[in-house]
Amino acid sequence: MDQVEFSGGLMHIKDHSSGHLSQETVKKLIQKSQEAKQQAYCPYSNFRVGAALLTLDNCVITGCNVENACYNLGACAERNAISKAVSEGYRSFKAIAIASDLKEKFISPCGGCRQFIREFGLNCEVYLSKPDGSYLKMTVDELLPVSFGPEELSMKKVFDIPEY
Numbered sequence: 220m221d222q223v224e225f226s227g228g229l230m231h232i233k234d235h236s237s238g239h240l241s242q243e244t245v246k247k248l249i250q251k252s253q254e255a256k257q258q259a260y261c262p263y264s265n266f267r268v269g270a271a272l273l274t275l276d277n278c279v280i281t282g283c284n285v286e287n288a289c290y291n292l293g294a295c296a297e298r299n300a301i302s303k304a305v306s307e308g309y310r311s312f313k314a315i316a317i318a319s320d321l322k323e324k325f326i327s328p329c330g331g332c333r334q335f336i337r338e339f340g341l342n343c344e345v346y347l348s349k350p351d352g353s354y355l356k357m358t359v360d361e362l363l364p365v366s367f368g369p370e371e372l373s374m375k376k377v378f379d380i381p382e383y
């Protein structure tokens with residue numbers, strides 16, 4: 220049995236699986252994304268989203284969407300979770316679970332969030348969930364095929380612009 224623990228203000232899931240996550244861990248991660256959804260600040264869309272990231276060392280970092288009266292400043296749940304994680308020193312992720320209130324559709328991350336997830340590697344498993352806890356597991360490459368990532372920036376070019 221996997222356990223969720225709290226230490227130093229952080230949640231930990233004791234994930235004993237090697238390689239792919241156990242069903243128990245996935246269930247717990249989805250549960251954490253559903254809890255994060257409850258914090259959503261979405262007075263304009265009334266569309267709550269929560270996300271829970273599992274770091275390489277089994278910490279869980281959550282995020283929710285935070286909207287703004289200046290509509291275009293709103294931020295998605297996945298991006299908020301990733302930004303929180305990175306600002307706490309985490310850059311390697313095993314998985315991210317996403318939750319919404321959609322009854323009949325697995326919540327699908329927006330294009331910008333797909334790119335945001337991709338920034339930190341192609342190995343993060345992405346769990347799109349429904350409120351009943353059912354989920355669809357996808358890879359970053361399935362969500363964002365032929366993606367552009369940090370590696371591209373250092374690839375061979377036909378021309379190097381002079382340094383400023």
Ligand code: THU
Pocket residue numbers: 261264266267268283284285286293294295296297327328329332
């Ligand atoms: N939203 C997310 O938080 N994540 C997504 O991947 C899709 C959309 C939020 C943004 C906005 O606050 C609300 O859902 C409606 O678009």
